[in-house]
Amino acid sequence: MRWKKQGQLFDFTTSPFTRRYVSHAQSxxxxxxxDRVRIYFSTRTNDAPGKFLSHVxxxxxxLELKAIIGYSDHEVIALxxxxxxxxxxxxxxxxxxxxxxxxxxxxxxxxxVSVAVETGIGFAVSSDDGKTFEKRGQGPLVSxxxxxxxxxxxxxxxFFAGRFHMFYLFGKKWSEETVEHxxxxxxxxxxxxxxDGITWQKSGLAIISDKIDENECQALPxxxxxxxxxxxxxxxxxxxxxxxxxxxxxxxxxAYSDDLVHWTRDxxxxxxxxxxxxxxxxxxxxxxxxxxxxxVYLLYNGNDFGRNGFGIAKLISE
Amino acid sequence: xxxxxxxxxxxxxxxxxxxxxxxxxxxxxxxxxxxxxxxVYFSCRPKRDANGQFVSxxxxxxxxxxxxxCIVALAKEPILSLGKKGCFDEFGTYxxxxxxxxxxxxAYYAGWTRCVSVPFNVGIGLAKSTDDGKTFKRLGDGxxxxxxxxEPFTISGPKIRHFNDTYYLFYVAGNAWLEIEGxxxxxxRIRMATSKDGIIWTKHNQDLIPNAWDEHESQASPDVFYAxxxxxxxxxxxxxxxxxxTKNRKIGYASSKDLIHWTRDxxxxxxxISDQEDDFDNExxxxxxxxxxxxxxxxxxxxxxVGRYGFGLAELEGELA
Numbered sequence: 001m002r003w004k005k006q007g008q009l010f011d012f013t014t015s016p017f018t019r020r021y022v023s024h025a026q027s028x029x030x031x032x033x034x035d036r037v038r039i040y041f042s043t044r045t046n047d048a049p050g051k052f053l054s055h056v057x058x059x060x061x062x063l064e065l066k067a068i069i070g071y072s073d074h075e076v077i078a079l080x081x082x083x084x085x086x087x088x089x090x091x092x093x094x095x096x097x098x099x100x101x102x103x104x105x106x107x108x109x110x111x112x113v114s115v116a117v118e119t120g121i122g123f124a125v126s127s128d129d130g131k132t133f134e135k136r137g138q139g140p141l142v143s144x145x146x147x148x149x150x151x152x153x154x155x156x157x158x159f160f161a162g163r164f165h166m167f168y169l170f171g172k173k174w175s176e177e178t179v180e181h182x183x184x185x186x187x188x189x190x191x192x193x194x195x196d197g198i199t200w201q202k203s204g205l206a207i208i209s210d211k212i213d214e215n216e217c218q219a220l221p222x223x224x225x226x227x228x229x230x231x232x233x234x235x236x237x238x239x240x241x242x243x244x245x246x247x248x249x250x251x252x253x254x255a256y257s258d259d260l261v262h263w264t265r266d267x268x269x270x271x272x273x274x275x276x277x278x279x280x281x282x283x284x285x286x287x288x289x290x291x292x293x294x295x296v297y298l299l300y301n302g303n304d305f306g307r308n309g310f311g312i313a314k315l316i317s318e
Numbered sequence: 319x320x321x322x323x324x325x326x327x328x329x330x331x332x333x334x335x336x337x338x339x340x341x342x343x344x345x346x347x348x349x350x351x352x353x354x355x356x357x358v359y360f361s362c363r364p365k366r367d368a369n370g371q372f373v374s375x376x377x378x379x380x381x382x383x384x385x386x387x388c389i390v391a392l393a394k395e396p397i398l399s400l401g402k403k404g405c406f407d408e409f410g411t412y413x414x415x416x417x418x419x420x421x422x423x424x425a426y427y428a429g430w431t432r433c434v435s436v437p438f439n440v441g442i443g444l445a446k447s448t449d450d451g452k453t454f455k456r457l458g459d460g461x462x463x464x465x466x467x468x469e470p471f472t473i474s475g476p477k478i479r480h481f482n483d484t485y486y487l488f489y490v491a492g493n494a495w496l497e498i499e500g501x502x503x504x505x506x507r508i509r510m511a512t513s514k515d516g517i518i519w520t521k522h523n524q525d526l527i528p529n530a531w532d533e534h535e536s537q538a539s540p541d542v543f544y545a546x547x548x549x550x551x552x553x554x555x556x557x558x559x560x561x562x563x564t565k566n567r568k569i570g571y572a573s574s575k576d577l578i579h580w581t582r583d584x585x586x587x588x589x590x591i592s593d594q595e596d597d598f599d600n601e602x603x604x605x606x607x608x609x610x611x612x613x614x615x616x617x618x619x620x621x622x623x624v625g626r627y628g629f630g631l632a633e634l635e636g637e638l639a
Contacts, residue, residue, distance in 0.1 A: 114431075
């Protein structure tokens with residue numbers, strides 16, 4: 001794969017969102033509409049010192065991804081009620097069009113005492129081209145189960161080969177605290193299938209092999225079909241030290257498959273990596289691939305987990 | 319109305335002084351029958367931790383089958399460890415419900431974790447024993463019956479049953495956290511799931527028992543017993559806005575022919591608080607468990623302060639019909 005970086009696309013700091021939110025435009029996710037590309041992202045408010053809530057907003061681009069033609073200025077999807085799995089944030093929201101609706105799979109966040117958070121995958125439906133979403137039920141559609149005990153989230157859903165396929169994240173462990181590090185999570189990428197997008201069967205397997213070590217964290221899978229081959233991008237990092245130690249933060253990983261079940265990791269052919277300097281020189285994370293007007297694009301966040309916005313790259317060759 | 323003859327308190331955790339895991343509480347009794355004794359599982363608590371919070375374990379006490387007032391053994395340790403860091407059962411395993419499965423004994427239990435905006439969340443786990451129910455090992459680190467779209471939190475109070483080649487799990491599911499006098503109080507209702515193998519469950523996703531006390535009443539301990547062509551459910555409940563008043567827990571009753579449609583009639587329950595000043599159950603009767611033994615029908619139940627000082631026994635006059 002060969003990508004040509006086109007630089008930072010959306011700058012939070014100069015956007016109208018600064019009036020309502022403090023920072024971040026994380027995990028961009030594209031929905032292709034007739035006259036625009038709607039890009040959802042998660043941005044933040046503070047609800048207490050050092051505590052924040054993630055909210056979903058969007059920005060609309062023209063079909064050439066050159067000009068901003070609209071912004072959300074309303075609540076796209078509400079956070080959960082008291083005690084619900086998505087009470088303290090939704091990050092990300094992943095849309096997929098189904099007939100005249102838009103399905104959204106959300107990653108809901110709620111705070112815990114012994115560890116930072118727990119997550120679950122929520123489900124919501126839009127009947128207005130993705131302007132607003134209505135949740136189906138207060139609880140998670142897919143959540144922790146016997147062999148995936150926590151941190152189920154980051155769902156990416158597409159209709160491939162006659163069925164719905166979900167690629168998502170599930171937790172493997174929470175490390176014990178040490179003097180140097182707080183309790184850190186380890187998570188891998190899983191796969192589930194469904195006939196209706198609502199009732200899911202998990203395969204129960206981590207589908208992407210580790211590159212760093214067994215504590216490698218893998219997140220935010222996104223999959224594109226080109227011909228008979230499926231291409232997956234995701235982000236991965238070290239379990240600890242990923243926030244500020246050089247070489248331990250998120251980078252983009254790549255894998256391919258011909259059957260959606262067996263995946264071959266092949267980061268060497270990802271065709272995109274950290275820049276020598278600039279906004280994506282230390283970190284690349286939260287990828288989202290989409291096709292618009294016969295071009296394939298990759299959205300992603302750069303340094304500091306997308307504090308200031310997200311960027312875009314265009315596929316040059318397979 | 320059924321008539322239950324109280325036999326008094328059977329077990330008081332305060333009688334055992336040297337067990338770090340058992341200080342007070344003997345909650346949610348559940349029976350497993352052996353040739354010579356009746357094993358009664360219950361859930362108990364060590365003293366509060368430095369932050370004033372409890373964890374809960376489950377254990378058992380063995381009663382002489384010929385004389386249930388006679389204790390013949392007590393578990394040497396909890397039957398199940400607490401869950402790993404970040405897991406649904408990190409801070410409590412309470413209550414348990416037990417079923418023989420061929421050579422194994424399976425325990426369905428509620429696991430407790432601690433949350434920030436509300437005090438806790440609960441999911442139902444499965445653990446298995448190969449030593450006659452003395453110790454159990456988890457099937458996995460996560461819940462077998464988790465939160466879902468229509469049951470967003472506090473999936474708790476499992477009671478496992480096997481009827482007509484199908485496994486039934488009766489439990490409670492939270493529907494709202496109510497903000498009452500600055501505290502978050504849970505409202506949960508009795509629900510059911512079915513399974514062919516005890517592992518893969520299909521939720522019924524309906525409340526089984528209509529409200530009778532309050533629109534936000536909390537129901538618990540859905541204990542189903544089959545007798546004379548009818549499924550009998552004894553349960554307990556309270557009104558969340560009165561939750562801190564322990565006297566506001568009562569035992570309710572409902573019956574069904576098909577396990578799905580239930581007719582509630584609390585006036586038939588036939589067991590209430592004692593009017594004697596010194597009795598352990600003169601403020602509360604709660605968390606019923608009905609079982610048959612050698613031609614008789616019994617109910618185990620908790621007394622005052624939700625079983626803080628133990629559980630008692632009552633014997634049915636006649637049969638459930």
